[in-house]
Amino acid sequence: MKRIVQCVPNFSEGRDLDKIEAIVKPLKNQEGFNLVSYEPDKDYNRTVVTLLGDPEAMVQPLLKFMEKVIEHIDMNKQSGEHPRMGALDVLPFIPISNITMDECVEYAKKMGEEIASSLDVPVFLYAEAAQETARKKLPNIRKGEYEGMKEKIKEPKWKPDYGKADTHPTAGVTGVGARMPLIAYNIDLATDDLDVAKRIARYIRGSSGGFKHIQAGPVFLNERNHVQVTMNILNYKQNPIYRIFEVVKMEAKRFGVEVPSSEIVGLIPKETIELSLKYYYACENKAYKAINDMDTLSNEAKTYLKFRDFDQLKIIEANVE
């Protein structure tokens, strides 16, 4: 069984396409993992890269990639709408299949050590890789950003996990972490009343007492002319999709509003679908047997979770041959 990790480095250049090409080049056509996508954002001045495959195979190419990041980005001249503390701002490892979170934490530590020792960029471990509670949440570390980090890193409380307590002169610092895959999930409501979406979002999101790993808000879709509850699911094992979908349906009833469909933005691990199918099959008193055909799996997701605009290529595992 192949080990699959999703690795999502974010670097602080989203405008100069020549530079971006030069930076991602070391990640192209490598053995053991795929460069699934790299998406520059001009407003953010930031590019999000997605790799899928064996983390062991990623280590050396990631170091060569980071050399290019340092070569092409000078943080003293960089600005954009997205908060950032370094040229390679963050590098998270996300367990997808046949690999544990603990193993991803080990890869985060390994990468952190390499980045600090061979490239002289101080590293903070964050999320599941954090060694201190205050470093669990990335925004805590990044507060003050590149500019503020020059002083912040000298405080004993903010000594980096790897490297010296002094920022790299042009690349700042890097956050290396391990975390659960984040599921971007939206539930359609058959109404144009934004207040309904607002109230339901408040009922279910962790910050107002709902499910711990749900971030949720209301949105009106101009093109489709209806509202959605738009969400991030930060831990799909503890807050599986079916539970959120069913609770939203339950709450929508009080407004007399139908819930015709839902949608996934980006990619999801197949386990997110399996956890939900297990629930629906059990409700129908049907045994659940592992579905290995990705097309069948995506069709079942459409049937039970009412995913629209969904196909097997939205399942991470379908992107790794």
Add this chain to the structure above:
Amino acid sequence: MKRIVQCVPNFSEGRDLDKIEAIVKPLKNQEGFNLVSYEPDKDYNRTVVTLLGDPEAMVQPLLKFMEKVIEHIDMNKQSGEHPRMGALDVLPFIPISNITMDECVEYAKKMGEEIASSLDVPVFLYAEAAQETARKKLPNIRKGEYEGMKEKIKEPKWKPDYGKADTHPTAGVTGVGARMPLIAYNIDLATDDLDVAKRIARYIRGSSGGFKHIQAGPVFLNERNHVQVTMNILNYKQNPIYRIFEVVKMEAKRFGVEVPSSEIVGLIPKETIELSLKYYYACENKAYKAINDMDTLSNEAKTYLKFRDFDQLKIIEANVE
């Protein structure tokens, strides 16, 4: 409209009934509030008192009550299974009707100041009345208990909110707080399989990613021969009963298990029922109008939330004429 607060002082004597009678005497037959109950526990060596009524009317009787507490309890000789840091261990104010949490916080501060100045017992403000995050959770303050507090209180971090940084020689210290009413709520499952209750409890409780204010566990009821999900709802506004009841029914479906009934232990504010009736009425497209008759309200709760062994005397407001 009468202001109603529930006040639940806990004192550290649960064995000597003569002493207990002498201690609670100043709370009996007072104007403006009712002494609803006082329940001594021998194992805990602790008595829980419940008052209902106007907080203003409680202030002077509570001070006389505390004089008696100090007169009859010597913490140097006290022991029991319940953790404690003082003769009057805690004194929480709980908003029930026509009064805000902020007003309860003001009463907690007023009582704290009086206790420290007139009876020389240092006071820590806790829960919603806490002035520092570390004091929000009572167990943080009480850690080390009566014995440990003698040194702990001298640390700058544990300077009391009122009174000097030195424990009372026989009464220790007192925690005065304001908090939401805690709802003890159990949902019956028509099965003797404890594992079903265990799994559902895990799905819904805050500590494993579920609803923030729900503490839940499984229990097997010998006399009734079925299992329950047994819960505390720490904030019934953010986690209303109907939502918990409906989610438990939704999850029970996967186990093919019916949810025939649920039960309230102790008393609940009428608002907990109203919040749920509003949901069920809206689902039926019926307007909800305030129900002032407690008997009608308790019957509606039985109909929609399937409360068993319930009557109007379990509604706090029915106990205050």
